[in-house]
Amino acid sequence: MRYSALSIIKQALSGNRRWTPAWREPEPKPHYDVIIVGGGGHGLATAYYLAKEFGITNVAVIEKGYIGSGNVGRNTTIIRSNYLLEGNNPFYEMSLKLWEGLERDFNYNAMVSQRGVLNLFHSDGQRDEYARRGNAMRLHGVDADLLDREQVRRLAPYLNFDHGRFPVMGGLLQKRGGTVRHDAVAWGYARGADARGVDIIQHCEVTGIRRGPGGEVEGVETTKGFIGCNRLALAAAGNTTTVGRMADLALPIETHVLQAFVSEGLKPVIDNVITYGAGHFYISQSDKGGLVFGANIDYYSSYAQRGNLATVEETMQEGVSLIPGLSRAKALRAWGGVMDMSMDGSPIIDRTPIDNLYLNAGWCYGGFKATPASGFCFAHLIAKNETHHVSRFMRLDRFERGYVLDEGGKGPQPNMH
Amino acid sequence: MASLITCPHCGTRPKEEFSVRGAVIARPSASEKDEAWHRYVYVRDNPKGRYQEYWHHAAGCRRWLVVNRDNLTHEVFGVTDAQASREGSR
Numbered sequence: 305m306r307y308s309a310l311s312i313i314k315q316a317l318s319g320n321r322r323w324t325p326a327w328r329e330p331e332p333k334p335h336y337d338v339i340i341v342g343g344g345g346h347g348l349a350t351a352y353y354l355a356k357e358f359g360i361t362n363v364a365v366i367e368k369g370y371i372g373s374g375n376v377g378r379n380t381t382i383i384r385s386n387y388l389l390e391g392n393n394p395f396y397e398m399s400l401k402l403w404e405g406l407e408r409d410f411n412y413n414a415m416v417s418q419r420g421v422l423n424l425f426h427s428d429g430q431r432d433e434y435a436r437r438g439n440a441m442r443l444h445g446v447d448a449d450l451l452d453r454e455q456v457r458r459l460a461p462y463l464n465f466d467h468g469r470f471p472v473m474g475g476l477l478q479k480r481g482g483t484v485r486h487d488a489v490a491w492g493y494a495r496g497a498d499a500r501g502v503d504i505i506q507h508c509e510v511t512g513i514r515r516g517p518g519g520e521v522e523g524v525e526t527t528k529g530f531i532g533c534n535r536l537a538l539a540a541a542g543n544t545t546t547v548g549r550m551a552d553l554a555l556p557i558e559t560h561v562l563q564a565f566v567s568e569g570l571k572p573v574i575d576n577v578i579t580y581g582a583g584h585f586y587i588s589q590s591d592k593g594g595l596v597f598g599a600n601i602d603y604y605s606s607y608a609q610r611g612n613l614a615t616v617e618e619t620m621q622e623g624v625s626l627i628p629g630l631s632r633a634k635a636l637r638a639w640g641g642v643m644d645m646s647m648d649g650s651p652i653i654d655r656t657p658i659d660n661l662y663l664n665a666g667w668c669y670g671g672f673k674a675t676p677a678s679g680f681c682f683a684h685l686i687a688k689n690e691t692h693h694v695s696r697f698m699r700l701d702r703f704e705r706g707y708v709l710d711e712g713g714k715g716p717q718p719n720m721h
Numbered sequence: 722m723a724s725l726i727t728c729p730h731c732g733t734r735p736k737e738e739f740s741v742r743g744a745v746i747a748r749p750s751a752s753e754k755d756e757a758w759h760r761y762v763y764v765r766d767n768p769k770g771r772y773q774e775y776w777h778h779a780a781g782c783r784r785w786l787v788v789n790r791d792n793l794t795h796e797v798f799g800v801t802d803a804q805a806s807r808e809g810s811r
Contacts, residue, residue, distance in 0.1 A: 545767040556763040558743070559792075604741045607769045607793045612724060614737050647763045703763040704755070716762050719741055 327498035332505050335532035336364045341510050343367025345376035347539035348493035349679020355500035358687035363502045368509035372490030378641035380564050380598050382577050383673040384421040384481035388437045391697025391709045393444045398694050399677030412492030414484050420576040421481030426470040434476040449477045464628050470582035483588050513550040520659035537662040537686050542642035544665040556647040556703050558718040560601045561640045562669045563611035567633040569593030585622035603719045611640040643669045649721030650709035653681050654700040662686050668721050729802050730782040738780035745773040
């Protein structure tokens with residue numbers, strides 16, 4: 305069923321009793337051309353683009369929980385392409401362009417809102433660094449505006465401009481950045497993939513990877529039995545190591561927990577996405593009115609989808625330091641998700657040394673904004689066995705070759721990225 | 722929740738006093754091949770469950786410690802001085 309204003313009126317006239325489910329719940333077939341492990345944003349986007357752009361429809365997405373139950377439903381929903389490095393910027397800009405046309409493309413309301421992403425700076429050195437990044441963005445054809453203190457004040461008068469230690473001196477604004485309704489991204493991609501013949505198999509956990517005589521992948525053992533495939537694609541963020549170990553993959557990844565928070569609903573106050581340059585705090589206001597915010601990971605390796613109270617305290621301190629009025633808002637909910645922290649802070653979209661096995665991993669805590677480009681590039685790789693040119697810096701062997709993609713310049717320490 | 726770490730030198734302290742370096746991995750000798758160094762610098766076992774990490778008691782005794790804990794339940798099994806535990810394993 306195609307969604308439109310007319311379909312809403314028609315359904316309303318029949319008492320909204322004739323809506324059909326947005327996707328099927330099929331039993332697995334014995335064999336597929338491609339199996340994707342992980343029914344999150346990236347896995348579903350991969351399936352969608354495989355079917356739509358590359359004509360491969362005999363595809364299954366296998367998800368151990370329900371689709372969208374992982375990080376695509378647990379993030380702070382920010383989209384942007386304000387990256388410095390040549391290996392990153394064109395990739396994230398491709399993603400932002402796909403976001404801009406996404407709702408028409410998959411006929412689903414994902415509430416893409418280009419409200420602008422503003423990175424604040426608090427020192428002369430930081431201004432120089434942001435100007436450099438803004439220039440790099442513009443050289444790649446991406447919009448970037450360096451704002452002074454008064455321009456920031458007009459956008460966000462509630463900030464703590466005269467902070468004793470970290471005064472707001474200005475900011476780097478990307479107007480095309482913004483937020484997206486995260487769950488709707490998973491649902492929209494799932495519906496679009498399903499309509500093109502992709503089987504989305506929920507509540508089915510992969511328990512093993514079956515290898516042939518030459519070491520090539522032949523299929524997966526699951527809680528619903530063996531399913532064969534020509535190509536196996538892993539998009540199991542947070543659990544990449546657990547799945548990768550089934551095929552003896554050695555990975556440059558450590559799993560960490562990141563927390564996010566939402567306040568009680570407030571009247572519209574924060575129009576943009578705002579990030580604090582003196583710490584690592586980011587905040588926006590959802591369409592329901594809740595302030596959605598987060599800060600750093602918890603620093604120690606963790607597979608638990610819950611975080612530490614010290615990090616909660618640090619996040620709140622950063623928030624109140626930037627926006628004093630935040631101290632009057634009540635935090636409503638806090639939650640944690642597990643992240644693939646890679647050793648250079650950048651993702652991996654590549655073939656593996658094992659035949660028929662493809663990897664999409666290491667998104668750290670920046671994977672949501674990348675969802676469309678990640679799906680598109682991964683689908684390109686699986687379909688053509690060839691890296692898409694915008695993801696060519698995201699190879700698995702870059703660590704061995706000495707070509708790390710370290711946007712933050714932090715070195716091989718996963719908890720610092 | 723791994724909120725309290727019992728430092729062998731300073732006693733039980735809040736975890737904010739410590740900074741986490743990462744997995745305890747034996748450092749290869751300088752003459753080892755690139756592959757061994759690649760594994761040491763970049764590849765991680767990343768187990769779900771029991772994990773040994775180097776923690777630095779930055780706001781206390783400034784000693785390097787080995788924290789033996791579970792990264793799913795956040796239970797801490799033991800904390801030893803890194804140098805002492807290395808000498809013990811020799």
